[in-house]
Amino acid sequence: MHTLAQLRAGELSGITRLDLSCGLTDFPREIFDLADTLEVLNLSGNALSSLPDDLHCLSRLRVLFCSDNQFTELPECLGQCTALTMIGFKANRIVDVPGGALPPLLRWLILTDNQIETLPSELGERANLQKLMLAGNRLKALPPSLSQCHRLELIRIAANQLTELPQWLLTLPSLTWLAYAGNPLETEADAAALQATPLIEWSALRLQEQLGEGASGVISRAIWQRDDASLQAVAVKLYKGEMTSDGSPLHEMNACITAGLHANLIRVLGRVHGHPDDQQGLVMQLIDPSFRNLAGLPSLASCSRDVYANDCRFSADVALNIAAGIASAAGHLHQHGITHGDLYGHNILLNEHGECLLGDFGAASFHATTGTAQTQALQRIEVRAFGILLGELLARINSGLSDDRRRGLETLEQRCCQADVLGRPGFSEIIEVLENL
Incomplete structure (x- = not known):
């Protein structure tokens, strides 16, 4: 964490990331002295309620965190920041989100734990939108324009006031991780x-x-x-x-x-x-200490993709053990009316033999156990998450994989990730394919 004294003394010249949390009530103008290099600005944990109109002068700024402040409106000046791709305003008092506050290259938007009732239609015009965090607000609907966001992979809308999931949401070709628990629309827990x-x-x-x-x-x-x-x-x-x-x-x-x-x-x-x-x-x-996380959390650069260690490699048998175990766990959850919502490598614990455990139910949601079109779509969205995981495992196999088995796994990956949501296989079929391989 940097200090205001360091900033004012010119000691931070040339840095690409600035972290300031020191009870700020006003934006320090000295930050503009870093405009030639500053890419990530973290002002979380202050008492800010506004940002300067000339924020766009930070021309290299890609990432802005302003969580745990006192904003009641997403600042319009953000929309003029042409390089800005990630915005985080968690745990403020935001009621209004003006369409003009959304920068053109927006990729990742965090508005968790605010007081937002509506979102602007301009959100759907941000073609790069990939990750959208809206849990803990007062939303009763999502803007239909989001149906145009064909790159949207992760959306968190838990703990709002939604009475239904819009049909277009369940047909988004890239949607992979969806959390909607705590809304009136959700089926209740058992x-x-x-x-x-x-x-x-x-x-x-x-x-x-x-x-x-x-x-x-x-x-x-x-x-x-x-x-x-x-x-x-x-x-x-x-x-x-x-x-x-x-x-x-x-x-x-x-x-x-x-x-x-x-x-x-x-x-x-x-x-x-x-x-x-x-x-x-x-x-x-208590999990045996021989178990470790398969992957690390997504980074600012990878956005919705896990980060794997450079030396992470598996034999074909270990990789298939992991894939079969997670497919079995996900299929079990679906039978119980649960989507995991966060099926990722960083939520998987494994040992050297490929024995694995799927953890972290923070994004889990309940759905009907009857075979409705909506149930099938919710489950097939999670199938895409498995397809991405399968591709990540395939890329790290270093031995024991014949050409025929590789082709079979690559075909399964492609089927799981296809744009047609209902055209994806269910986990019972996925398990059968993996067993045959």
């Missing part, structure tokens, strides 16, 4: 599954080291003293209350429970009961 989940007293849990932290909560290793006095090592996830980019953490918890048991899902042992701060949580199986 109440019987929630009620059947054992309650585990907080007093029976002894938390140890933290294993990880995400947007929705903190995971820690713990020792659980069971009713018979035996001790079991477990993982405990305590959920945060605030809205995430995917939606509500409590929806995530419900989805984890409703998913039930599957060899490629992390097993839920019970719900935390009696936490002194009434915090919600789950007690889950």
Whole structure:
């Protein structure tokens, strides 16, 4: 994190990224001294409510973060920034989004956790739009012009006031990751599954080291003293209350429970009961330390694509084990009326043999289990996510793949990613193809 003193002293000349979080109420004019090089500007965590009209003078600016400030309107000056592709205004007080505030090359827009009721039709005129984060607002509809955004791959509309998913949304050729939980349109979680989940007293849990932290909560290793006095090592996830980019953490918890048991899902042992701060949580199986994440999160440059380590390589058998396991887990979820919404390599844990677990239900949504056209479309959108994952695995196979098997996998990848949503195979067919290979 940089300081205002450094900026004013001219110590930051030539930098490409500036991070300032120091209670700013006004935009420091000294930032314009960096115009020749500045590409990423992060002003999150301040008290700003406006930006200067001449912001476009930062002619190289590609990325702007202004989350956790006091904006009530998306600033119109953004629309004049010709190089700007990514905008993040999470957790402000934004009510209005003027069409003129959307820059021409907009690729990634984050407006999570605001008070937005409508979006401008100009949003659909941004042909490069690839990632759209709108969870935690007051939207009752999406602008029909978004049907023109044929590059849109990820959209988060959870925790709004939508009463239906527009038909055009389900036919977008590139849509891959969709989260819509917490809207009136959503099918409710399985109440019987929630009620059947054992309650585990907080007093029976002894938390140890933290294993990880995400947007929705903190995971820690713990020792659980069971009713018979035996001790079991477990993982405990305590959920945060605030809205995430995917939606509500409590929806995530419900989805984890409703998913039930599957060899490629992390097993839920019970719900935390009696936490002194009434915090919600789950007690889950403890994953063997030999498991690691398949990939890293998307970067600012990759936008909606995971980042893999340069040396990430697999044998054909390991890659096929991963693909078969994830296809089986996703098919299981669909049978239970759940779309994962975030089927990505960074949400997959695996070991050296290709044994894998699909985690992170933060973007999961519920749908009808009957075979309606909408259900089929929602499931086939997720099939495209699997197709992208399959392509990423194929690109990293370094041994054991015959020409015939490669052609078979490439054909399956193409079918999963085809533009015709309903023309994609379902997971039962995908599993059969993988087994034959």
